[in-house]
Amino acid sequence: MRVSLFITCYNDTLFPGTGKAVVRVLERLGHSIEFRPEQTCCGQMHWNTGYLREAVPIIRHFVEVFRDAETIVIPSSSCVSMMRDHYLKAAEMVGDAKLAADVAALLPRVWEFSEFLAKKLGVEDVGATYAHRVTYHTSCHSQRSLHLNDIPLRLLRKVRGLQLVPIENPQECCGFGGTFSIKNADVSSAMLADKVRCVLNTGAEVCTAVDNSCLMHLFGSMHRQRTFTRTVHIAEILASTAEAEPWDERFPVDLPVSVGGTR
Amino acid sequence: MTPPETLAESRQNFPEAARELLADSQIRKNVRHATDVIQAKRNKVVAELPDWQDLREAGSAIRAHALEHLDHYLAQFEANCTRAGGQVHWARDAAEANSIILGLIQKHEAKEVIKVKTMTSEEIKLNAHLEAHGVRPIETDLAELIVQLGHDKPSHFVAPALHKNRQEVREIFQREMKLPELGETPEDLCAAARTYLREKYLRIKVAVSGANFLVAETGSVCLVESEGNGRMCLTLPDVLISIVGIEKVIPRFQDLEVFLQTLPRSATGERMNPYNSIWTGVHEGDGPREFHLVLLDNGRSPILADKEARQTLKCIRCAACLNVCPVYHQTGGHAYRSVYAGPIGAILTPQLHDMKDGRSLPYASSLCGACYEVCPVKINIPEVLIHLRGKIVEEEQKTLGGKLGLWNIGMQAAAFLFADASRFSAAQHLGQMGQKVFVSKSGFIEALPLMLSGWTQTRDLAALPKQTFRDWWAAREEREEKAR
Numbered sequence: 001m002r003v004s005l006f007i008t009c010y011n012d013t014l015f016p017g018t019g020k021a022v023v024r025v026l027e028r029l030g031h032s033i034e035f036r037p038e039q040t041c042c043g044q045m046h047w048n049t050g051y052l053r054e055a056v057p058i059i060r061h062f063v064e065v066f067r068d069a070e071t072i073v074i075p076s077s078s079c080v081s082m083m084r085d086h087y088l089k090a091a092e093m094v095g096d097a098k099l100a101a102d103v104a105a106l107l108p109r110v111w112e113f114s115e116f117l118a119k120k121l122g123v124e125d126v127g128a129t130y131a132h133r134v135t136y137h138t139s140c141h142s143q144r145s146l147h148l149n150d151i152p153l154r155l156l157r158k159v160r161g162l163q164l165v166p167i168e169n170p171q172e173c174c175g176f177g178g179t180f181s182i183k184n185a186d187v188s189s190a191m192l193a194d195k196v197r198c199v200l201n202t203g204a205e206v207c208t209a210v211d212n213s214c215l216m217h218l219f220g221s222m223h224r225q226r227t228f229t230r231t232v233h234i235a236e237i238l239a240s241t242a243e244a245e246p247w248d249e250r251f252p253v254d255l256p257v258s259v260g261g262t263r
Numbered sequence: 264m265t266p267p268e269t270l271a272e273s274r275q276n277f278p279e280a281a282r283e284l285l286a287d288s289q290i291r292k293n294v295r296h297a298t299d300v301i302q303a304k305r306n307k308v309v310a311e312l313p314d315w316q317d318l319r320e321a322g323s324a325i326r327a328h329a330l331e332h333l334d335h336y337l338a339q340f341e342a343n344c345t346r347a348g349g350q351v352h353w354a355r356d357a358a359e360a361n362s363i364i365l366g367l368i369q370k371h372e373a374k375e376v377i378k379v380k381t382m383t384s385e386e387i388k389l390n391a392h393l394e395a396h397g398v399r400p401i402e403t404d405l406a407e408l409i410v411q412l413g414h415d416k417p418s419h420f421v422a423p424a425l426h427k428n429r430q431e432v433r434e435i436f437q438r439e440m441k442l443p444e445l446g447e448t449p450e451d452l453c454a455a456a457r458t459y460l461r462e463k464y465l466r467i468k469v470a471v472s473g474a475n476f477l478v479a480e481t482g483s484v485c486l487v488e489s490e491g492n493g494r495m496c497l498t499l500p501d502v503l504i505s506i507v508g509i510e511k512v513i514p515r516f517q518d519l520e521v522f523l524q525t526l527p528r529s530a531t532g533e534r535m536n537p538y539n540s541i542w543t544g545v546h547e548g549d550g551p552r553e554f555h556l557v558l559l560d561n562g563r564s565p566i567l568a569d570k571e572a573r574q575t576l577k578c579i580r581c582a583a584c585l586n587v588c589p590v591y592h593q594t595g596g597h598a599y600r601s602v603y604a605g606p607i608g609a610i611l612t613p614q615l616h617d618m619k620d621g622r623s624l625p626y627a628s629s630l631c632g633a634c635y636e637v638c639p640v641k642i643n644i645p646e647v648l649i650h651l652r653g654k655i656v657e658e659e660q661k662t663l664g665g666k667l668g669l670w671n672i673g674m675q676a677a678a679f680l681f682a683d684a685s686r687f688s689a690a691q692h693l694g695q696m697g698q699k700v701f702v703s704k705s706g707f708i709e710a711l712p713l714m715l716s717g718w719t720q721t722r723d724l725a726a727l728p729k730q731t732f733r734d735w736w737a738a739r740e741e742r743e744e745k746a747r
Contacts, residue, residue, distance in 0.1 A: 007732045007733070009687070011732065012691070012731050012733055013694065013727060013731055014725070014727060014728070015728075015732075016728055016730060016731055016732035016735055017728075019732035019735075019736075020732070035733070035736045037684055037733055037736075037737065039684060040680070040681040040683070040684050040687045041687070043681070045677065046674060046677070046678060047649065048630060048649060048652075049652060049656070049670075049674065050625075050649065050651075050652025050655055050656035051653075051656055051674045051678070052649075052653040052656070053657075054674055054678040055678075057681075057682055058678065058681045058682070061682060061683075085646075086649075089646075140629070140630075140631040140632055140633075144631070144632035144633070144635070144636055145632065171633070172589050172631075172633075173589045173629050173631035173633070175589065175629055177629025177630055177631070178630075180626065180628065180630070181629075181717065181718060182714050182717035183278065183626050183714075183717070184277065184278050184281065184590075184626065184627060185278075185717030185718070185720055185721075186278065186282045186285055187278070187285065187590055187593050188629070188717075189720065189722075190285055190593040190594075191593060191629070192721065193721075194589075194592075194593075216724070216725075219723075219725070220722025220723050220724055221721055223707060223723040223725075224709075224721060224722055224723045
């Protein structure tokens with residue numbers, strides 16, 4: 001299958017390793033990846049902060065770039081939920097029937113990364129090895145908008161060597177909420193403190209999720225507190241093999257893709 | 264129309280009020296404990312119903328239909344209530360409602376009234392109005408009594424004293440009821456309240472209540488409660504005055520079937536409320552001799568006109584969204600500076616004030632969606648929050664200060680960059696170079712300027728990696744091209 005990767009603006013800038021890991025996993029499973037360099041952002045930050053009209057050109061840009069893509073994979077559930085929950089509404093808001101039709105035609109081809117593996121490809125074991133104690137943070141959009149349910153957990157359970165430890169209050173938000181973390185920094189920090197306590201209480205070395213946004217938030221606090229716990233996007237765990245782990249400097253992603261791949 | 268009374272006092276914005284509340288560890292502990300207990304009970308009894316999602320759907324449809332045809336159902340309710348001997352009054356705003364209610368009380372020369380919990384009366388600040396005119400209102404709902412005796416404000420519209428623990432309640436009762444020897448078991452506290460209130464039920468001749476539903480088809484009024492204080496207030500006095508928001512009407516008696524299942528389960532985690540009172544007008548020799556119903560608009564009609572936000576009025580005030588809200592868990596209700604706290608308060612309060620007050624409230628949410636998930640009438644609160652944020656931004660952009668504000672400039676700049684990948688890519692490179700002044704020796708950003716300081720007050724940020732994903736991809740493509 002030809003998979004078009006929408007890396008998302010913040011992963012592109014802050015977490016390129018997650019994109020590399022997505023490429024690595026999908027190529028290992030025998031799929032070819034394309035990256036359309038015209039892509040930018042899904043418009044979520046503008047939309048959720050109330051800059052609704054400003055979000056529309058960004059949405060239009062996304063639709064233009066990916067209009068003819070066979071399948072679009074996105075390693076961020078909140079960006080996918082932006083598309084599924086708000087794109088049609090945005091098109092209706094500006095009375096653009098053409099955009100609405102384009103969105104409706106595009107949405108069935110949009111997949112969150114773990115959802116794509118489990119639902120579209122029907123794969124749970126991606127051949128990964130990751131010998132660490134890991135806890136899974138359930139992001140709000142992954143559970144309440146995408147209804148991923150236990151998909152990420154099923155993928156993680158198939159990873160060799162991985163010890164999955166449950167977390168208390170998995171359904172509760174980490175307090176990120178995009179610009180909420182700045183506009184209501186005190187409340188956001190209090191929510192974060194609760195979530196970090198839950199993560200630390202698991203005794204896990206690594207906290208993972210399908211969203212780097214939550215992980216950035218969690219790690220921001222855990223690093224400030226000089227804890228030992230790290231955050232790693234699920235794609236990076238699934239990309240890991242016995243020889244190399246992606247958050248490790250040894251991860252050979254810049255070598256020719258044939259390393260560990262079946263392309 | 265005169266503006267709602269609450270406009271007179273400017274509301275403290277949410278982030279500032281929240282900061283004060285967050286410093287009160289006792290309140291936070293009480294709120295967390297109470298909401299956890301209610302939420303666990305709610306989850307248990309909701310899980311018992313295999314048709315819970317159907318009940319939500321039905322409740323949502325009934326409420327939406329009633330709001331679509333509110334003019335019809337209100338007129339039908341008025342006709343049927345009047346036919347049964349009730350008297351219906353229409354109040355455009357808080358001032359009209361207060362003056363109608365005070366007038367009725369004065370007509371009966373009452374100096375005291377008993378009240379069963381009514382958030383609508385809190386909304387119009389009825390108690391203060393009555394006290395200013397020499398009438399003493401006495402709250403009979405246990406939690407409202409605690410709030411009243413503690414000279415406090417409700418922090419939750421189902422459990423108004425949720426922010427107080429048992430020891431604090433005991434102290435209030437000891438002081439205000441002059442019972443220095445009072446024990447601290449729930450039985451001791453209830454007995455004290457019962458003794459305090461019983462005498463008042465028997466003596467006071469005028470009662471003020473709220474209501475949960477108005478049934479258009481029969482002209483009936485429905486009120487559910489757990490303590491029996493409501494039943495006393497509704498049946499013992501000579502005169503009953505109920506104040507109810509216009510949105511509370513439902514078409515048919517049969518519709519109660521849905522709400523009497525979803526409301527108690529959502530609100531208190533009970534399968535059914537211990538007391539369900541439904542009354543229709545007046546009956547000779549049974550209950551009050553006079554029944555007045557004050558229908559309150561107070562900013563509700565304009566909400567109906569907003570297609571996106573109209574669903575706000577479907578609310579049946581179960582407060583499940585408060586109990587599940589991670590923001591409410593941290594701050595409690597007082598941070599909202601509104602009778603209506605939590606997620607529903609964050610959308611209802613600013614709209615009741617025509618978006619002229621409570622403008623920070625739609626931002627008091629991480630949009631986690633837990634509120635929508637539990638709402639028994641399926642109000643998509645996150646969607647309404649975003650809609651209201653949109654309204655606020657649009658209004659602010661019309662002012663010079665808003666246009667030149669940091670948020671607007673930042674968002675316009677980001678929109679400019681996201682319109683074109685080459686601009687975005689250039690900005691990424693600029694960021695990689697420009698970040699150097701902020702990056703500490705450890706490779707982390709530990710302090711940022713302006714509004715971004717909100718992030719670094721408790722969180723570090725890893726410095727931007729040297730290479731973006733798109734640059735890595737381009738380099739890889741180039742290498743592969745050469746290899747071919």
